Amino acid sequence: MRSQTRTALLFASPWFIGFSLFLAYPVVASLYYSMCDYSVLRPPVWVGMHNFRNLMKDEVFWISLKNTAIYAGMALPLGMATAIALALLLNTKVRGMTIYRTIFFLPSLVPTIPLAVLWLWVFNGEHGILNEVLRRVGLPAPNWLSDTAWSKPALALMALWGAGNAMVIYLAGLQDVPTEMYEAAELDGAGWWARTRNVTLPFLSPVILFNGIMGIIGTLQVFAEPYVMFPGGSPARSTYFYTMYLFDNAFIYHKMGYACAMGWIMFLIILVLTLVALRVSEKHVHYQGG
Amino acid sequence: MARSTDQRRQRHQWLVHLVLLVLSAAFLFPLVWLVSTALKPIEETMRQPPTIIPSSFQWHNFRDAFVYGSDKLGYIPFLVYGRNTLLLCILGVAGVVVSNSLVAYAFARLKWPGRDILFAATLATMMIPFPVLMVPIYGFWRSLGWIGTFKPLWVPAWFGNAFSIFLLRQFFRTIPFELSEAARIDGCSEWGIFRQVVLPLAKPALAVVALFHFMYTWRDFLGPLIYLMDQRTFTLSLGLQFYQSQHGGTQWHLLMAASTIVVAPVIVLFFFTQRQFIQGIAVTGIKG
C-alpha cells in the first residue's frame, strides 16, 4: 500500500506542480492584489477592503453585472435549447449526417474578428440582412446595434451560432441512450415528442447539467464579441459586460487590484450559481445505475 | 401495416432533411460570407448593403494575404505564423496527452490519501474565471524571464489541466479493474500496466483530449496577445489582426482570405475525426 501511494504521487506529480503554480498560487496572489492598489508596473500598495467597498458603490459595476445577468438570462436558455434541438436532429439516422454535423460545428471554428464584422453587417439597422428579412415578412425591424433595448438580444442571437460546441457534447450523450428503450417506447405507441420527453431527455439530463454549468461560466464571462463589436459597451453602456469592465480596469485603467477584486466577486457568483444548479437538479437529473 | 410505417418513416426522413437543410444554410452563412469576402476586390468589401456573390472573383487575394507585409519585414509572416502555431500545437498537444494521462491514471486507478479531496478541488478550479489568474501568472512568467518566448504558451500543458484530467479519469474508470489485477499478478509494474493495459484501451479518449487542445491552441488569441512581443513569434490567430488598422484602411479582403486559410485545416480535421470525437466524449461519460 505504501509503495502504491508513492507510485500514485509520482503519477500525479505533474498536477501537483500545475495545480500549485497555475491555480493555487495565482488564486491566492489575486486575493492579495484585490486588497491593493496595484498597476503591475509599480509595487502594490495595501488598501485593505477599499476596492471591495468601492465596487459596492460603483454604478458601472452594477450596470455591467445587470447587463451580464440579462444577457445570460437570454443566451443561456436559448443556447441550450438550440444545442439540444440540433443534437436531437443530428442523432436521427438520415444520410449525410457527417456533413451536417460538420456544418453545424463550423461557426464555432471561425475566428472572432471576422465573425464579429459579419454580425455588424447582418444586424445593421438600415441595410442589414436580418432586417431585410423581417421587413419582408412584415415584422418590426429594430435598430439592433444602436437601440439600447435591442443590443443585448442581438448578442444573444449571435451566440446561437456558437452552439456547435455544446451540441457535440449532447450528441455524445445521446450515443449512450439504450436503443431498447426507444423500441419499447415505440411499441407502446409513443410519438416522437413523447419519446423525447420520457426517454431521451431524462437520459440526457446529466449532460444537460454539465453543459448548463459550463454555459453559466461561459455566458457570465462573455467578452470577445461585444468587445470587438460595441466599443465601450455602446449604446449608452447597454452592452457593457462584466468581463469588459474587468478588462478595462486591468489593462486600460491600469487598476489591477480593482480588477482582481472583480474577478473574485465573479468567482463567488459562479460558485453560488453552480451550487444552486446542482441543488435544483438533484430532483431532475437521472444518473444511469443510480 | 409495415408498409405504412415505412412510408411514414420515409416522409419523416424527408422532413428531417428539409429542416437540416434550412438550418445548414443559416449555419453555413458565416463561412460563405467569409469566403465570398475573401474573393472580393477591396472596394466591394465595404459596400452597403454587402453583396453575397463577388462581382469578380479575385483569387489572388489568397496569394496577397500570404505575402502581405513580407516586403517590409523581409520574410513571409503568414508562413512564419503558421510555423509558430504548429510548433505550439505539437509541444502543447504532446504535453497535454502525456501529463493528463499520467495524472488521470493516479486519480482513476490508484488509491492514495487525499485523492478525492484534490479531485474535488480540481473540479472546482474549472469555475475560476481566467481574469482572476491572469495577472499573477503573468508576473510568474516575468520572474522567469519568459515573456516574449513560446514557453508560457506550451510549458503549462505539461502539468495537466482540470478539464482533461476529468475527461480521462472518467474514461480510465470504465476499463475493467480485473485487467490491471491480472497484469499485477503477472508481475507487471504500475508503469507497465499504465503503458500496456490502460493506454492502448484509452486511445479514443486521448484523441479527444489531443483534439480539444489542438483546436484551443489553434484559436487561442489572448495567450499569444499577452505573451508574444515580436512579430517573428506571432501565431496565426494573432497575425490576423495585422490586416486591420486603426486609422481605417483595413484590408478586409485580405483579412478574410487569411481567416479562410486559417480555418480550413481545422474544418478538415474536424470533418475526418468527428465520429471519433463524439464517440470519445460519449464513452468517457461526462454523466458522472
Place this chain on the structure above:
Amino acid sequence: MGHNHGAMARSLLTPLAVVVLVLAAWYSEMVVRVPEPPGPVVVTYWEKWTSFEGDAMRAVVDAFNRKQNKVFVKLLTISGIENKTLMAVAGGNPPDVAGLYGPNVAQYADDRAVLPLDDFCAEYGISAAQYIPCYWDIGVYRGRVYSLPTTPASTALHYNRTMLREAGLDPDRPPRTIEELDAYADKIFQRGDRGRIVRAGFMPAEPGWWNWGWGCIFGGKLWDGKTKITANAPENVRAFEWIQSYSRKYGATDLQTFRSGFGNFSSPQNAFLSSQVAMELQGVWMHNFITMYAPGLDWGASPFPHPSDRPDLANSTFVDEDVLVIPRGARHPKEAFAFIAFVQSQEGMELLCMGQRKHSPLVKVSDRFWKTHPNPYVRLFADLAYSPNAIAPPKLPLWPEYGAELNNAFDQIALLKKSPKEALDAVQERMQPKLDDYIRVARLRGDEP
C-alpha cells in the same frame, strides 16, 4: 514476422516522438532568439501605423539608418500598441522606442512605464521654444518631458460646399458661431419618404471622436489641474444642452436610424464623403480620405464655430499628436534617443509630416513644405494649433476612465435618457472620489503631489 515488425516499429515510436519533441522545443527557442548582429546597435521601434502612414515613418527610419552607421532602427508594426507596450514593460522585455498616442503619456509617465527625456533633450539641444506650444506641452507631465511628437493634428469644421449651395447658403461663408451653425444645419436638413432623414447639416454625434470635449468648445474645463473634477461646470452643461437640442429637434430615434446607414469611416460610404452630412468637425487627416474616396467632393475647412456670446472662444480646436517614448527597461535608451532626435529635426519631421500629409509640430517650417503640401488648408490647421483655445485631453492618469464616462454621458443625453445636468452630475459624482483615491495612494507612495 509481421507481428515482430509492428512491435519494432512501436518500440521505435517512443524515442522518435521524444526526438521530434526535443527538436520542436529547441527550434521554438531558436525562433524566439533575436540574434544581435555585430556592427551597429539595433534599436527596436514599435509603431502603430500601417498603409501610407506607416510608409511615411519607414522613409524616416530608412533615412536615419542611411545617415549614420552606429545605430540601426528596426521598425515593427504593432496593433493595440498602448496595451502591448504596457505588457512588454511589465514583462521586462520592451522595445527601445514606442509610438504611443499623446493622451497615453500622463498615464504611462505616472506608472513609471516610460523614461523622462529631459537630460537627453538638453544634450541634443531640443527645447520647448522649437515647438508649437500645445504640441510640446502634450509630452510634459509634472514638469518633466516624457515624449516628443511625431505627427500632430488639429481640427476644424469641414463643410461640403455643394450641399451648402443646394440649401441656398453661401459656400464661401461657412458658419462662424454655434447659432449660425444650427441655422445652417436646419436649412440643409431633409427628410425623405416615411419621414426618414436623408440629409443632415450637422450632427454632434458625427464622427463621435470628441464627444467628451464639447464642453471645452463652450469654454468649460474638465478639471482644475490639481484636485477637482469639474465635469458639471455650467459651460459643460450648456454644451450638453446644445447637443441634446439636436436629438429633440430631429428625433433621437430618427437620428439613430440615419446614422446606422452610414458606412465605415474609411470608405466611400462615410457620412461626410457620401454627402449625407454637410458639416463635420474633422482633423487635418480628413483631406487624405477625401482624396482617397471622394476626390470630386467640393469642400472647405474653417475654424469651428464658437458660441456667439463668447467671442473669446473663437478658433477653438482639438489638438492631439502621436508621440515617441522610451519605455522603462529599454536596452538601448541612448541610441533610441539618437533616433528620436533625428525625427525631431526639421529634415526628419517634414519628411514624416509630408508623408502623412499633416502639418509640422515645429515652429520652423521650410517654404518647400508649405508649397508642396497637398492639403489646401494645411496653413489653417497649423495656425489653429497656435490658438489660445487649443484643447488637448487633460493630463490626468485617470483620463481613460474619465473619457469613457463622458462618452457614456454623451450617449445618454443624445438618446434622451437623461438630462444634461443629471448626466454630468453623475460623471462628477463618479470621478471625484476616484481622483481623491488616486491622490491618496500617490501620497502613500510618496509621489510628489
